[in-house]
Amino acid sequence: MWFILLPLIMSLQLSSLAVQILHQGSSLSVEDPNDVMLSPNAIFCGGFYAVGQNAYSFAVWFSQPNCQTRNATVVWMANRDYPVNGKGSKLSLLNNGNLALKDADESHVWSTNTVSLSSVQLFLDDTGNLVLRETKAGGVVIWQSFDFPTDTLLPQQVFTRNAKLVSSTSETNKSSGFYTFFFDNDNILRLLYDGPEVSGLYWPDPWLATWDAGRSTFNNSRVAVMDTLGNFSSSDDLSFVTSDFGTVIQRRLVLDHDGNIRVYSRRHGGEKWSTTWQAKARPCSIHGICGPNSLCSYHQNYSVKCSCLPGYQWRNDHDWSYGCEPKFSTLCNKDESRFLYISNVELYGYESGIMTNYTLRQCQDLCLQLCNCKGIQYTYVSGRGTYTCYPKLQLRNAYRTPYFNADLYLKLPANSSYSFEGSTDDHSLDCSSSSRTMQLERAYVMSHENRYVKFLLWFVGGVGAFEVLCIFVICFFVVRTRERKYSGVDRGVYHLAMTGFRKFSYSELKQATKGFREEIGRGAGGVVFKGVLLDQRVAAVKRLKDANEGEEDFLAEVSSIGRLNHMNLIEMWGYCAEGKHRLLVYEYMENGSLAQNMESDELDWTKRFDIALGTARGLAYVHGECLEWILHCDVKPQNILLDSNYHPKVADFGLSKLRNRNDTSTYSSFSRIRGTRGYMAPEWVLNQRITSKVDVYSYGIVVLEMVTGKSATKDVVDRDNGVEKQHLSMVGWLKDKKKSECGWVSEVLKPNVKGVYEEEKMEALVRVALQCVEEEKEKRPTMSQVLETLQKCSRQYDYLRSSQISVVS
Ligand SMILES: *[C@@H]1O[C@H](CO)[C@@H](O)[C@H](O)[C@H]1NC(C)=O
């Protein structure tokens, strides 16, 4: 309830104080906290935004959770690279029609450079656009912030040939970073890394021809726009819909500081942003993410990990993007060099040539002859059965994953003992610099020689690092938990709206659950109790069994789960690790689990389909957008929870990892079968490699149970004229039916379910679910393919339905 009321209260409070329209001759002052602009719908605020100590930029941001906050979601900035002083700075709408941002010394830091003879006004419209327009009715727009985006594109904001998005330096530092999103001269939308030493395009994949990437160079209008429903389309034929396409909610498309484009959405200001689309599923293929001579790989604790190649050492211990430097001098003498083999490494670019059909010996000889050859990439070309040799002059964009058919032979001094230890050579980044707040001090001193006021910029904290890679959630997370310690009752009502991940004390949770009295669920991991937190949020508190690991390990694991953030995944609010107690705190779901609702009258056909769709979304998010090792491994109706509107959220993600830490971390070497009988893929029994397809299998079974009403663990008795014919498993029975008749779908559907269904839609659902339960995992679709199929038919029929209605009326 608070989530609904708070924004209202806030906006009422604010709108009475905020500036709706800035008239000619007036200005907004950095010192007056009431000098903020508010859009009529109260979703956006505009004003001076603190980017450091005593350093401000004029910005537009989402008003929630709090219009006055320092760390709001900023969508636009006028002067991101030249912050102004916290005293005396002003944004003024001059009488000649120019909008100017003046620093304390009256110097123009930024201006729109506009001139108008008629009277003009400035306002912030409902879409988040800051507009300078002639006051008279039907007056023309002279300038608008939508034409000059920083790193964010809002729905309905048209991205044109003149615009570009530039990433920010880091999560906390909003100044211009190294990544750019733009239309190139071939009319294609691209991502560019433009670093201090090298630059390169990395999206769409640079080795793909534009038409192979699904783009077209023919339309030179160069416009792109995302609509309010989450449909992005561009004149180069790039188009996508977000995973929550179809609802009008708050969205933003951002070029993040890690070089990835992501679309974030949330239903209202009280919610956290969740990622609903991203350009690069594998962050290691983003150029410049690790710097030279270092190897990018995926890591459990952070999303990506950079490590120096053997024989190399870090240039800057605080920042991975500086890369590594050799510990040896240049190798020019053949006899003083050797090669170190590292399997499955892809290095993009910087080779002296591409040599096809080379033997390894030929390839190595070639590299030895070149003084500046740092190593070779040796790639098997499966189509031709030959090997291709790439002698590398620079070792950049190195990326290690088992899926590459390429190996790296690194050139090293012959008498050295460097070796490659794989994942054991961990380098933990010193996070201390990023957890401290950077202070940017804007002091000004009067010069005695002349009357001009001079400004000096200096950065206290002196920690040189510019935090480019602080996506590493651990660091971020530690800061946040530290900051959030006192959130709740004593922090004023606004802070209630900010749901943050935090640490709870055992006594607090004991009190919240009234001594663990009301049990609402029980699973392999532990028992779940209902509780009410101090801030009145209703929570589900899970007490884990077998808690024998240290607090730090537990925290590391939990945070990797807490980082999963999607509207179809249960949100984790926090955890408790005290003595031998290990507890997890989740949001509470009013309608319990799908298992409890299987027979419920509430679940009509529309809801059943939407549950299948939402569950697919949640799973696809984790499989596709997060990291490969996060499998659920126990998808079943008990783990799919339903909120008050019967929207599904998948629970217990990643807990299989928490439960059994003694295993090595790779899922290919599970020592024990996980999951629940009936929902388990055959790979478990056959002892095959475990991939995300195990979740696909379980998902298929859940969907089939939900639509047929039959159980996966009990046999189906097929009757012919009342005579028992045979006992079949549910899947066997369905395949039998599918073979036999047309109109088979209506025969297999669960009887007595309310509501009407479109036969084709149900058939598509059953078909895709049957594909999911194929014995051979290669034949099963991936979760994102499932999602695509379901989304397609959901849209198609929704469209049909609405067009029928319009015909009738
Ligand atoms: C925002 O910043 C304030 C103080 O600057 C801090 O208390 C709060 O926890 C921060 N909120 C988030 C979401 O980081």
Ligand SMILES: *[C@@H]1O[C@H](CO)[C@@H](O)[C@H](O)[C@H]1NC(C)=O
């Ligand atoms: C998205 O928008 C484009 C252009 O307006 C349109 O052609 C396309 O059909 C839309 N896609 C969906 C799924 O609505």
Ligand SMILES: *[C@@H]1O[C@H](CO)[C@@H](O)[C@H](O)[C@H]1NC(C)=O
């Ligand atoms: C080029 O793209 C724009 C926007 O997508 C579209 O309106 C226009 O019709 C296209 N032009 C041609 C010649 O296809």
Ligand SMILES: *[C@@H]1O[C@H](CO)[C@@H](O)[C@H](O)[C@H]1NC(C)=O
């Ligand atoms: C994850 O981080 C924690 C501490 O931050 C560390 O103890 C643990 O070994 C790390 N896990 C792996 C698999 O590296």
Ligand SMILES: *[C@@H]1O[C@H](CO)[C@@H](O)[C@H](O)[C@H]1NC(C)=O
């Ligand atoms: C590769 O080279 C070997 C020897 O030089 C030659 O016999 C073979 O036909 C070549 N293969 C291809 C596919 O060109």
Ligand SMILES: *[C@@H]1O[C@H](CO)[C@@H](O)[C@H](O)[C@H]1NC(C)=O
């Ligand atoms: C390896 O050989 C180089 C050149 O011969 C020499 O400078 C260096 O000290 C040697 N290093 C070791 C560890 O022996």
Ligand SMILES: *[C@@H]1O[C@H](CO)[C@@H](O)[C@H](O)[C@H]1NC(C)=O
């Ligand atoms: C933000 O990054 C820029 C560019 O690296 C740097 O000059 C500036 O000092 C940083 N600002 C803060 C507040 O750390």
